[in-house]
Amino acid sequence: MSPGRGRWRHRVLLALIAMYSVFPIYFITVQSLKTPEEDVFGNPLWIADPTFENYTELFESGEARVRGFAILPRVPFVLWLANSAVVLAASVALTLACAVLAAYALGRLQPPGWRWWRRGLFATYAIPHTILFIPIYQVLLSLGLDDSPGALVLVYSTMALPFCLWLLSAYYHHLPREIEESALVEGASRLTAFVRIMLPMSRNVLVAAGLFTLGTVGQDFMLASIFLLDRNKQTVAAGLGVMDVSLEELVAVAGVNLAAIPVVILCALFARDYVRGLTAAMVEGA
């Protein structure tokens, strides 16, 4: 086989996996840009006459609008976006803060039995939170967090924490001890050495842990719709999920795309660091 043919085969396969990955997003984007007429009579894979009305509709104020013979309720989409942003940002921050501290302790200070501490904490990753929602709701009630975004932040933070902790502690464990010790010899305290040297060095691993957290907690739809009942306090996932989709499926799908845009941009910016961080955490001395 000539090298040229191999390269072409590689390119074709790359193009195929790109198409496979993007197709569902292409499909929902095509639908979301359609007018109601074209939704019924058009081609499912193509748009003749694209319109942004499904997107702008999400930002209209007022309780409802009239379309033909149907009265369609409007949704507080901007509020949902803001709520999602707050909940996701707070969850990622809380997860990373707890994970970094514990990971340093387990990976570097290594108290007796640290391997079992780490394994035990990691094992909590296997707990399906969604199945425990009744007793979790009891805990949230007793904390006074009923119908509050704080409830989601607290629960979400336990979802990705085990994996982030594992990743970061593996990284601190693999990092050569001399790096930190040379700083200590020069008279820096453990805290300064950590903040000035260890933390910047683990930047990519932190990015990896952060994006992983975002992906994990962004997956949830169920807990958000159980714990947040007030329409104005809901996140995008919970809100769109309970929309009257049978009449409004195009608007809901447009909402999905809109909510995804900021997350996708964030992921695209950090995609390379994410991969580097994962590699660095898992490999000795990287």
Next chain:
Amino acid sequence: MVVAYTLMAPALLLVLGVLAYPIGWEVWVSFTGLSSHGGTRGFVGLANYRGMLAEAFFWKAMGTTVMYFAVTTVAKLLLGLGMALLLVRPSRLRPLVFLAVFLPWAYPGGVTVIAWYWMLNPPLITSYSLAAGTLKYAVDGILGAGAYAFVSVALFNVWRGGSFTAVFLLAGLNAIPVELFEYAALDTRNSWQRLRHVTLPLLRPFLALAVFLSFTTAFGDLANVWMLTGGRIIFPVVGTYAYWLGIRDGELAQAAAWSLSLVPLLALALVVLFRWFDAPEERTS
């Protein structure tokens, strides 16, 4: 050592604070007769478990659950490995394709699942409703009523999870020194042998972790769609049937027993993971 425990405190507090009581509650309730139609609140021993194990339906649901986990995990692993192996080879297209492969995972799953569900189960009025309907009846005809909704969850899980696995394994492949591949090229006859004897063994910790992570998301997706459709997934799966018992029928104790029936599987997965991933040579350092 005091410092170490202090640093661990926030993480422990968070995890124990949120999860210790719910797990304890679930376990305790599974030994009682708690039910919203005034069952005995007292201790009933293993009665719920005995009842569950005696039901033929339980074993059917367990079979479906194991199948679901196995099929989606194998699919994600094969797809992910294939995509990672393609992406690790240099090419001009690589940066763009890498972003495309990253996209399914970057799209927030909690909202994507909503779009995905309505795409595969469109309302009556769209241009592709007929095609989707035909597909639905074909799938249900082969696999039984309710199978299509179930298959659509599995597809979503494979699409999103496969993307995660690909990027994760790509990170693993990047960790293998290039020299090793060069040695391997001298020692092996073809690329298939190289994959089996060099790449896969070196990727083992990444593969183990990918399988484990795939396990845990498989359940989350199922629960999401179950909620989204108001329980319209009627294919028997342990997790969703447990909700049904608890929420629709109010049989909270039986629901708890059903949920906990997954524990042996998860524990087994953890044991295998720690053996493969938390390699014993780390112990010396």
